[in-house]
Amino acid sequence: MSLLSLSGVTCRFGGITALNNLSLDLPAGAITGVIGPNGAGKTTLFNCITGAYRPSEGEIRLRGESLLGMPPHRIARRGIARTFQNIRLFPSMTVWEHLMVVQRGGGLRAALAPLGLSGPAPRHRAEQALERFGLAPFRDRLATTLPYGVMRRVELARALTAEPALLLLDEPVAGMNHEEAAGVASLLQGLVADGLTLLLIEHDMGFVEQLCQRVHVLDFGTLIASGTPAEIRRNPAVIDAYLGVEA
Ligand SMILES: Nc1ncnc2c1ncn2[C@@H]1O[C@H](COP(=O)(O)OP(=O)(O)OP(=O)(O)O)[C@@H](O)[C@H]1O
Ligand SMILES: [Mg+2]
Structure with missing residues (x-):
């Protein structure tokens, strides 16, 4: 398909x-x-x-x-989510804040919430992303101060929080x-x-x-x-x- x-x-x-x-x-x-x-x-x-x-x-x-x-x-x-050829992260935001900022608030999620069908809450999904991408040790660090490979993982994790x-x-x-x-x-x-x-x-x-x-x-x-x-x-x-x- x-x-x-x-x-x-x-x-x-x-x-x-x-x-x-x-x-x-x-x-x-x-x-x-x-x-x-x-x-x-x-x-x-x-x-x-x-x-x-x-x-x-x-x-x-x-x-x-x-x-x-x-x-x-x-x-x-x-x-549809994307990552960029050149890293695009916010200098003033921690890793955690990057994972909380783009999550889908409206649409299907909002419609399903009253039915208890909306899946894990934003915080929970951000925590899952931290674990999955090995970012837990960097949770409260400013994202742009991290090593290059870690910044790339932050971008990937951020793109995925929009599900x-x-x-x-x-x-x-x-x-x-x-x-x-x-x-x-x-x-x-x-x-x-x-x-x-x-x-x-x-x-x-x-x-x-x-x-x-x-x-x-x-x-x-x-x-x-x-x-x-x-x-x-x-x-x-x-x-x-x-x-x-x-x-
Ligand atoms: N906004 C734009 N205004 C004018 N030309 C553009 C614009 N965006 C892309 N181009 C031109 O379109 C062509 C394709 O560019 P594109 O960035 O898509 O290539 P690419 O395959 O991603 O290359 P690279 O491997 O270097 O990233 C290039 O000639 C580029 O200069
Ligand atoms: Mg390109």
């Missing part, structure tokens, strides 16, 4: 076509990768899905419902050492085992191969290949546009 579908999505900035007639379907409950050279349009794809940018053409649907024209907060409430169905990760292990990246990989596998769907932008091909069932390759805004990591590895167009450059 496809959770998210894009059809013919084009996003232009002046003379630049950052995304060119992009169509793809995202299966639920799996990790899908997006790779491609710098400037290929990967982050633009996330910005279009989350409503930060409005595509010039095309359609984006979540469970069949169009997201076009919806403001970002409404798309977030529909169940999304789909999480978009923009280079989640960029700048991490091998050990930190392995820790994130197993966290992500745990999230998918719990039913989350992930779309992952990453330059680290080993990380992508380890986690993704399916990979899409962008080059100059155009989808040049889709397939399993093994298929992508030996695709001549991908080697030419991207992987060959890496080696």
Whole structure:
């Protein structure tokens, strides 16, 4: 079953076509990768899905419902969360405060609360996130004073407190050492085992191969290949546009 579908999505900035007639379907409950050279349009794809940018053409649907024209907060409430390529944390806020601030207050939760069906309370969910992401020792520290790998985990935990169905990760292990990246990989596998769907932008091909069932390759805004990591590895167009450059 496809959770998210894009059809013919084009996003232009002046003379630049950052995304060119992009169509793809995202299966639920799996990790899908997006790779491609710098400037290929990967982050633009996330910005279009989350409503930060409005595509010039095309359609984006979540469970069949169009997201076009919806403001970002409404798309977030529909169940899409993201992390950013460059860390975005608040300098004046502790780890705990980051986990309490974005939780979904309205919508379904508010409607279900009187029926006792709203799931764990915000505090409880923040505590669960602290445990799950190994952040309990840093609970009352200012988030931006923490080591880089810990800040990345705070961002991930914060994105999940909104209880999304789909999480978009923009280079989640960029700048991490091998050990930190392995820790994130197993966290992500745990999230998918719990039913989350992930779309992952990453330059680290080993990380992508380890986690993704399916990979899409962008080059100059155009989808040049889709397939399993093994298929992508030996695709001549991908080697030419991207992987060959890496080696
Ligand atoms: N808001 C914007 N205004 C103008 N041009 C933009 C804007 N956002 C993205 N672009 C352009 O769109 C193209 C794709 O950029 P994007 O950030 O999506 O690439 P990327 O694949 O994420 O690259 P990287 O791997 O370096 O993060 C680039 O040419 C970029 O300069
Ligand atoms: Mg990017």
